[in-house]
Amino acid sequence: MCIIGVMACVLLIGVINVVMYEMVSGLKGDLGTVHGKMYFEQNGTNYPPAGSVITESLGNEVLNKSVVDSQKSTNALFTPLQGSQTGDGGMTMVVGLTPGREGAYIGNTTVTGKSSLVGEADNAVIIGSETAKTYNSTVGSTITVNNESFKVVGIMKKVGSGWPLTIDSSMVMSLAHAQNISDRKGLVSTVIMVPSNGNSEQTVEDTLQSAYPKYDVYTEKDTQKTIDKQLKEVMIFMNMVIIMIFAVSMVLIMNVMMMSVKEKTKDIGTMRALGTKKGSIMLLIIYESLILSSIGGIIGILLISPVYSLLGILMGATNFNFVLPTSVIIQVAVIVLVIGTFSGLLPAYLANKISPIEALRYE
Amino acid sequence: MQNLVNGKELWKTYDLGGVKVNALRGLNITVDEGEFVSIMGPSGSGKSTLMNLIGCLDTPSEGELTIDGREISSMKESELTKLRAEKIGFIFQTFNLLPALSVRDNVEFPMRNMSGDKKLNKSARRARAEECLESVGLSHRLNYLPAKLSGGERQRVAIARALVNKPKFILADEPTGNLDTESTENIMKLLHDINDGGTTVIMVTHDVETTQNTRILKIRDGVIEPNKGD
Numbered sequence: 001m002c003i004i005g006v007m008a009c010v011l012l013i014g015v016i017n018v019v020m021y022e023m024v025s026g027l028k029g030d031l032g033t034v035h036g037k038m039y040f041e042q043n044g045t046n047y048p049p050a051g052s053v054i055t056e057s058l059g060n061e062v063l064n065k066s067v068v069d070s071q072k073s074t075n076a077l078f079t080p081l082q083g084s085q086t087g088d089g090g091m092t093m094v095v096g097l098t099p100g101r102e103g104a105y106i107g108n109t110t111v112t113g114k115s116s117l118v119g120e121a122d123n124a125v126i127i128g129s130e131t132a133k134t135y136n137s138t139v140g141s142t143i144t145v146n147n148e149s150f151k152v153v154g155i156m157k158k159v160g161s162g163w164p165l166t167i168d169s170s171m172v173m174s175l176a177h178a179q180n181i182s183d184r185k186g187l188v189s190t191v192i193m194v195p196s197n198g199n200s201e202q203t204v205e206d207t208l209q210s211a212y213p214k215y216d217v218y219t220e221k222d223t224q225k226t227i228d229k230q231l232k233e234v235m236i237f238m239n240m241v242i243i244m245i246f247a248v249s250m251v252l253i254m255n256v257m258m259m260s261v262k263e264k265t266k267d268i269g270t271m272r273a274l275g276t277k278k279g280s281i282m283l284l285i286i287y288e289s290l291i292l293s294s295i296g297g298i299i300g301i302l303l304i305s306p307v308y309s310l311l312g313i314l315m316g317a318t319n320f321n322f323v324l325p326t327s328v329i330i331q332v333a334v335i336v337l338v339i340g341t342f343s344g345l346l347p348a349y350l351a352n353k354i355s356p357i358e359a360l361r362y363e
Numbered sequence: 364m365q366n367l368v369n370g371k372e373l374w375k376t377y378d379l380g381g382v383k384v385n386a387l388r389g390l391n392i393t394v395d396e397g398e399f400v401s402i403m404g405p406s407g408s409g410k411s412t413l414m415n416l417i418g419c420l421d422t423p424s425e426g427e428l429t430i431d432g433r434e435i436s437s438m439k440e441s442e443l444t445k446l447r448a449e450k451i452g453f454i455f456q457t458f459n460l461l462p463a464l465s466v467r468d469n470v471e472f473p474m475r476n477m478s479g480d481k482k483l484n485k486s487a488r489r490a491r492a493e494e495c496l497e498s499v500g501l502s503h504r505l506n507y508l509p510a511k512l513s514g515g516e517r518q519r520v521a522i523a524r525a526l527v528n529k530p531k532f533i534l535a536d537e538p539t540g541n542l543d544t545e546s547t548e549n550i551m552k553l554l555h556d557i558n559d560g561g562t563t564v565i566m567v568t569h570d571v572e573t574t575q576n577t578r579i580l581k582i583r584d585g586v587i588e589p590n591k592g593d
Contacts, residue, residue: 121493267457270455271461271472273420273453274447274448274473275473275476275477276448277441277444278444280476357421
């Protein structure tokens with residue numbers, strides 16, 4: 001009963017840890033795609049800048065500033081693809097870019113197929129891993145959404161969680177085609193900028209902020225803030241749940257060990273009479289507690305991966321190929337050891353308080 | 364012959380909810396090396412209290428008690444624990460074998476409590492445990508759990524356990540109290556054999572028949588009654 005309880009607690013803690021791990025590593029991946037880039041956008045908008053609207057001519061003006069590397073920067077239009085639906089209930093994000101400047105958005109992301117739209121048809125697209133999964137697409141296939149067809153020329157490798165940043169859930173196409181299908185001719189959402197040689201991000205930010213006070217320059221720091229804000233509340237909640245489960249496990253084993261000590265009162269008395277030291281009795285109780293929690297813990301750890309995969313499949317994921325991260329195994333193992341040791345301490349202390357004379361009389 | 368146990372003017376007073384109860388009232392006792400002593404007395408006479416003192420499970424409230432030349436009244440608990448492990452072999456009425464351990468492991472157990480030069484390695488401990496079990500005629504039961512043995516066999520395992528650390532004396536608390544006549548005879552023969560081998564035996568008993576060929580000490584109201592003719 002105790003082992004099953006510990007196993008269930010370890011399983012819960014493990015699954016929560018995995019969820020947090022996936023969330024953090026996903027967001028770190030997303031953050032990596034923003035690394036070194038700056039977004040010039042309308043005041044009060046955020047990332048992704050789908051809510052920002054600026055004119056293409058203003059975008060060109062920004063691109064021509066000396067602090068901006070115009071060869072590595074581009075006007076970009078971010079707009080949800082009408083009629084699309086991703087697995088998590090969101091929408092595919094269309095990212096319209098000037099062909100040849102895809103690197104401003106894609107960065108170092110590995111692409112299967114072509115990583116540039118230069119020389120491709122108007123409807124050619126490079127899609128993120130989530131988008132590929134949603135439409136079951138391969139390089140060379142065609143996606144049709146709302147009577148619009150898109151020819152897939154490249155698929156980006158998964159880089160993040162796809163939430164709330166968009167590279168995995170995006171569909172990169174030429175700016176002109178994006179403007180065309182979203183009916184936003186002459187408009188863009190942002191200018192994705194890379195500082196020109198010799199200029200820092202701060203210089204670019206200061207220069208553009210003073211030239212265009214009604215617009216924002218969104219940097220990696222802002223992205224980090226967005227991520228931190230989103231993570232903070234979730235982490236607090238998850239950690240509270242873990243602490244609760246941790247406490248339940250401790251009480252569970254402690255209770256079992258207290259009963260065990262009571263049942264073994266006579267044996268403890270015999271051992272003390274035969275010359276066993278108090279410290280050895282304490283170690284014996286803690287050892288038993290550790291064994292109990294370790295058995296439950298090992299079974300729990302072994303079950304984390306299949307249970308997490310099963311949950312993923314039940315929630316609609318396909319081709320779920322999850323490998324339990326070593327860091328999560330280590331975290332859970334440490335928790336199990338702490339639970340085993342500390343829940344054995346009080347019963348061990350009480351066992352030491354038993355007088356051998358009383359214990360020998362105990363029936 | 365050297366004194367093994369020497370108690371002078373031993374008092375043991377318990378505080379039972381504010382009421383002082385004197386379990387021993389200036390008791391004097393001497394047990395020499397190689398003796399077989401039987402302690403007899405009615406319930407409440409102070410037998411168990413005396414056994415606890417001689418067994419170093421407790422210390423007297425007043426008086427001097429030396430065990431193998433060492434005064435125990437002022438000893439720390441850790442010192443008493445060491446003394447029990449090294450000098451005393453315990454035999455209990457209810458056998459008190461550890462139920463989760465095999466016969467061999469039960470006998471080996473007290474050797475784990477030894478320290479310093481007296482601490483043996485695993486194989487030496489096993490060999491010594493098997494030797495002791497053979498001496499009580501149980502070498503065919505090494506891997507049995509205590510629950511699978513008869514009462515007489517269990518007590519023989521307990522005797523082997525008491526002998527394993529080569530103690531100065533064996534303290535037997537009603538060793539035949541839970542046994543039938545045949546087993547009682549066997550156990551008493553074993554205890555006499557051990558005593559003949561040079562180990563002192565101190566036994567508490569109610570059964571007069573088990574006291575043959577032993578020095579009998581009768582305890583009443585917390586003191587040893589003088590022998591007739593003393």
